[in-house]
Amino acid sequence: xxxxxQEALELDKVESHLHPEGSFDVEAHEVPKGREEIWRFTxxxxxxxxxxxxxxxxxxxxxxxxxxxxxxxxxxxxDADVRGTSGxxxxxxxxARAWAASTGATVVRxxxxxxxxxxxxxxxxxxxxxxAGAGHAVIVAEKFxxxxxxxxxxxxxxxxxxxxxxxxxxxDLTVVSVQDWADDAVHLSTQHAKVGRDAxxxxxxxxxxxxxxxHDFSAEYAGPGGSVESLGLYFADEGxxxxxxxxxxxxxxxxxxxxxxxxxxxxxxxxxxxxxxxLIRKEAEGIETxxxxxxxxxxxxxxADSVPNLEIETGEIEGAGHASAIxxxxxxxxxxxxxxxxSETEAKRLVVHGFFNDLIRHIGVPELEEKLTxxxxxxxxxxxxxxxxxxxx
Amino acid sequence: xxxxxxxxxxxSVETEDGPKEILKGVTLTINxxxxxxxxxxxxxxxxxxxxxxxxxxxxxxxxxxxxxxxEDVLEMSVDERAKAGLFLAMQYPVEVPGVSVANFLRTxxxxxxxxxxxxxxxxxxxxxxxxxxxxxxxxxxxxxxxxFSGGEKxxxxxxxxxxxxxxxxxxxxxxxxxxxxxxxxVSDGINDFRAREAKSVxxxxxYTRILRYVKPDRVHVFVAGRIAESGGPELAxxxxxxxxxxxxxxGV
Ligand SMILES: Nc1ncnc2c1ncn2[C@@H]1O[C@H](COP(=O)(O)OP(=O)(O)OP(=O)(O)O)[C@@H](O)[C@H]1O
Ligand SMILES: [Mg+2]
Numbered sequence: 346x347x348x349x350x351q352e353a354l355e356l357d358k359v360e361s362h363l364h365p366e367g368s369f370d371v372e373a374h375e376v377p378k379g380r381e382e383i384w385r386f387t388x389x390x391x392x393x394x395x396x397x398x399x400x401x402x403x404x405x406x407x408x409x410x411x412x413x414x415x416x417x418x419x420x421x422x423x424d425a426d427v428r429g430t431s432g433x434x435x436x437x438x439x440x441a442r443a444w445a446a447s448t449g450a451t452v453v454r455x456x457x458x459x460x461x462x463x464x465x466x467x468x469x470x471x472x473x474x475x476x477a478g479a480g481h482a483v484i485v486a487e488k489f490x491x492x493x494x495x496x497x498x499x500x501x502x503x504x505x506x507x508x509x510x511x512x513x514x515x516x517d518l519t520v521v522s523v524q525d526w527a528d529d530a531v532h533l534s535t536q537h538a539k540v541g542r543d544a545x546x547x548x549x550x551x552x553x554x555x556x557x558x559x560h561d562f563s564a565e566y567a568g569p570g571g572s573v574e575s576l577g578l579y580f581a582d583e584g585x586x587x588x589x590x591x592x593x594x595x596x597x598x599x600x601x602x603x604x605x606x607x608x609x610x611x612x613x614x615x616x617x618x619x620x621x622x623x624l625i626r627k628e629a630e631g632i633e634t635x636x637x638x639x640x641x642x643x644x645x646x647x648x649a650d651s652v653p654n655l656e657i658e659t660g661e662i663e664g665a666g667h668a669s670a671i672x673x674x675x676x677x678x679x680x681x682x683x684x685x686x687x688s689e690t691e692a693k694r695l696v697v698h699g700f701f702n703d704l705i706r707h708i709g710v711p712e713l714e715e716k717l718t719x720x721x722x723x724x725x726x727x728x729x730x731x732x733x734x735x736x737x738x
Numbered sequence: 739x740x741x742x743x744x745x746x747x748x749x750s751v752e753t754e755d756g757p758k759e760i761l762k763g764v765t766l767t768i769n770x771x772x773x774x775x776x777x778x779x780x781x782x783x784x785x786x787x788x789x790x791x792x793x794x795x796x797x798x799x800x801x802x803x804x805x806x807x808x809e810d811v812l813e814m815s816v817d818e819r820a821k822a823g824l825f826l827a828m829q830y831p832v833e834v835p836g837v838s839v840a841n842f843l844r845t846x847x848x849x850x851x852x853x854x855x856x857x858x859x860x861x862x863x864x865x866x867x868x869x870x871x872x873x874x875x876x877x878x879x880x881x882x883x884x885x886f887s888g889g890e891k892x893x894x895x896x897x898x899x900x901x902x903x904x905x906x907x908x909x910x911x912x913x914x915x916x917x918x919x920x921x922x923x924v925s926d927g928i929n930d931f932r933a934r935e936a937k938s939v940x941x942x943x944x945y946t947r948i949l950r951y952v953k954p955d956r957v958h959v960f961v962a963g964r965i966a967e968s969g970g971p972e973l974a975x976x977x978x979x980x981x982x983x984x985x986x987x988x989g990v
Contacts, residue, residue, distance in 0.1 A: 676795060676796070677832045678832055678833075678834050680792075680793075680794050680795065680816060680832070681828070681831070681832035681834065681882075682834065682842070682846075683793075683815070683816035683817045683820070684792050684793075684816055684817075684819075684820055684825075684826050684828075685817075685820055685825075685842070685846035685849075685850075685898065685902060686817050686820035686821050686846050686849040686850040686902070687817055687845055687846055687849045688817050688849065689815070689816075689817070691845065691849065692817075695834070695837050695841070695842070695845060696834065696837070698836065698837065699834055699835050699836025699837035699881065700835070700836055701836065702836035702837070703835070703836050
């Protein structure tokens with residue numbers, strides 16, 4: 346064991362710039378300038394001031410709820426006790442501002458022992474991007490409950506929100522957040538989960554539309570045996586900035602995490618950022634973690650940043666690994682397909698579908714599968730001209 | 739009809755030290771309905787010949803011509819060559835993650851025929867071809883070549899030959915990595931194909947083993963980027979007995 350690890354073992358509190366101490370006090374978070382570690386990839390100029398002092402107002406999105414039988418969805422006041430039960434403490438100014446500004450919260454609750462058929466869908470329809478909205482939601486799966494909750498974001502809007510996820514002991518919850526925004530939307534979302542003893546959370550982030558979409562998802566464990574699967578799928582188009590920051594905090598022994606994010610990028614200045622942080626604390630013995638991010642660059646002018654980061658404070662673990670890749674089309678794959686008569690454009694389509702297919706199947710929400718496949722199709726159709734022009738170049 | 743004419747074909751690849759010439763003038767005519775075998779030592783350029791005919795972007799044609807029934811093959815894109823009737827079974831078939839064999843075959847068949855295959859007969863045809871190659875029908879649902887064993891990949895190539903039914907098959911070391919049972923299965927597949935009307939085959943191999951099951955009309959010895967000698971099936975037997983030594987020492 347190295348001296349550095351030895352020293353870290355002596356500390357109860359973890360000092361790391363990647364996951365700083367949070368605060369509910371907005372003024373405790375300085376206005377970001379862009380050089381800060383957590384902001385260095387984000388185009389602040391395009392955030393419509395929500396990282397600074399732009400006012401928030403109600404009504405930025407219209408919310409429609411389709412609750413599956415057995416699930417309750419209600420709106421509570423901002424001072425309701427349920428807020429904060431996930432352990433979310435804002436670690437940046439946008440999250441702190443959204444926390445302070447939100448005038449209520451949507452609470453989705455799956456009662457103890459309830460196994461729910463079908464998905465509960467909460468649809469946020471943007472009403473325009475003139476005024477910014479601050480959102481708050483708490484999703485609670487009580488002990489041994491099993492359910493799927495899908496958040497859908499569509500239309501034009503500027504939104505900062507905090508989404509709390511509480512998975513109590515033995516519960517099995519799937520939360521999917523689909524960002525299918527219009528081209529001008531700005532969405533900064535902070536999503537935090539507390540995963541109970543032997544509980545399972547599958548968290549899925551899907552980002553297609555929007556001008557700037559930044560999602561920070563973090564998870565901590567309230568007891569041993571918990572498992573988090575964090576999946577992401579994104580498709581960044583011309584000019585789009587899509588950023589995902591993941592942080593899995595292994596706070597308990599025998600816990601598991603598996604993070605897989607895949608994205609395709611096409612068009613001038615399409616930019617994807619993926620930061621995958623995993624912290625294995627001293628007490629988190631016997632854990633298993635794996636994180637992976639793959640980017641497929643479809644055209645020139647698009648670029649991706651991918652940074653996996655693993656901090657280990659105990660050597661007593663089952664396994665820890667990560668993989669990160671940014672690649673273009675594989676000539677051998679395209680040649681193989683084309684040698685069977687498939688055109689270059691069609692071959693590229695097949696490869697992109699293939700790239701996402703496993704992941705889409707893994708999401709395991711039948712209501713979404715077809716929609717995701719067809720959205721990938723629509724995204725490809727948008728740029729099929731670029732792909733063809735490139736073929737002939 | 740499918741007569742493939744290769745005339746004085748010269749091919750090079752880009753290397754760190756600049757272009758390297760691999761094919762140094764290959765001339766070969768394969769008439770409709772004929773099977774030719776090309777045999778040669780490792781590194782002699784056999785795969786280069788196959789890939790160049792199929793249009794792999796890695797190879798640059800620096801001289802010569804390739805025509806199929808008089809049509810200039812070298813002018814065609816890779817998929818156009820397939821549509822013109824060429825099929826290449828690869829020495830190392832490529833894995834395409836997430837794309838199912840079923841989807842791949844249907845897309846290819848649709849592209850080749852210009853219309854989607856009739857649903858009713860299609861599934862039967864695919865299952866039949868898989869069966870003949872001793873591949874479980876469940877292979878249709880797996881990703882193309884992903885996790886297939888070496889032998890399964892080769893059998894999958896021949897199943898494609900059966901289903902896509904080209905006029906001209908280039909088979910690059912289809913026999914390598916096959917045990918004797920699989921070799922027979924694959925040979926039966928090739929012979930079934932040859933039994934169809936006017937099908938031509940260029941069989942590239944390192945060993946004479948497969949030629950016991952797939953009888954060639956002509957045999958060519960390929961050495962250092964050229965055809966060193968051509969003959970009838972008896973040439974294969976001579977190679978079996980004496981190896982390539984005579985050519986490699988004299989030729990290089
Ligand atoms: N990118 C490259 N850079 C340098 N040399 C190359 C490159 N690609 C091919 N070659 C060389 O070209 C020659 C011919 O290769 P090819 O694969 O055609 O041989 P082959 O006859 O098919 O051999 P084998 O029996 O091993 O399959 C070899 O010497 C090989 O090393
Ligand atoms: Mg070879």
